[in-house]
Amino acid sequence: MDARIREHATIIVDHSTEVQPGDNVVISAPSEAEDLAVALHEVVGDRGATPVYLASDSRAQRAYLKATDDDFETPTHLKALYEETDVLIRVRGEANATEQSDVPPETQAARSKAYQPVQEVALSKRWCLTQYPTQGNAQLAGMSTEGYQNFVWDAVNKDWDAQRRHQEQMVEILDPASEVRIKSGDTTDVTMSLDGMKTLNDYAEKNLPGGEVFTAPVVDSVEGEVLFDMPLYHQGREITGAHLVFEDGEVVEHSADQNEGLLTEVLNTDPGASRLGELGIGMNRDIDEFTYNMLFDEKMGDTVHMAIGRAYDECVGEDREANESAVHLDMIVDMSDDSVIEVDGEVVQRDGTFRFEDDFEA
8 A cells, every 4th residue: 555545544533633532433435545445444443433434436426316306305314423423534536527417407406405404514523525546536637647646645745734834824814804805817806804704724624635724704795706717627517717796795697608507506506505605715835736626726826716605614703694505616716817815905915925925026
């Protein structure tokens, strides 16, 4: 077994989820990630915890979704398992990254609604979402298998304490802020209030890799337009050129160059799906290639991402409203050229460079 797999497993168990003796742990992974699943069981056993293994398979999930009539019930047996669990570890890895591309968007949306109570329980636990470098994801990224393995483990197996310190400088700017403006070229100019919200430092405590700082906007404060000029894969389909116009926090116009219908279905999932739940700023410089994998792409340096849908409770101040939704869809803006982030009227990032970095130009 590649030594980097064992290191990956150790970071998940000791850093991301802090597994303790006596913990009940659920490990979910596809068959393509068997080596990481084995390493996780070894490390969990070393720590005196008890694992339960759930096999995840896109082909099986597709078969189920294609066979249903969209009348989904909340899987209360899975919810019960999660309620009795201390730690949830979910590993992604696809043999075919577009396996579910022929599942209707309305079916996926209906399933998301039914699974929302399960998701809420899962998010209340110590959890980690990570990636195993499979051939399917390497192909989607346009890389060789070996090149993609190196990319994933360079982004995952790193000094997370140093990354935390680097990102904390941006947290100190955003956390007390009242207003943020994101401007990129002639296509993106959006403002939002962060008053009373909390900014978090993601240094691989939950998502692995980490590498962003993120917060939630005040629900009705988002104004302006955003062109998400980097594509994304959602439900096995590629959305490109997504353009959203906000008034009083709500999407009032939208379009996309490709798969606009899928974007429409997501926005119509529930009332909260047409509002922003997250603003995130990518800060992981080891993620230097776009790979059509949001777990990595949203952490890239020189990017900002915004998510329509659910806000993370940890970001919402005590006297603030949390945006509730069954969906949380991240989309990315390239900030490397002709772009600024302004916080309370002051430029804190220009063309991807932060004001606390050596080559920042005021």
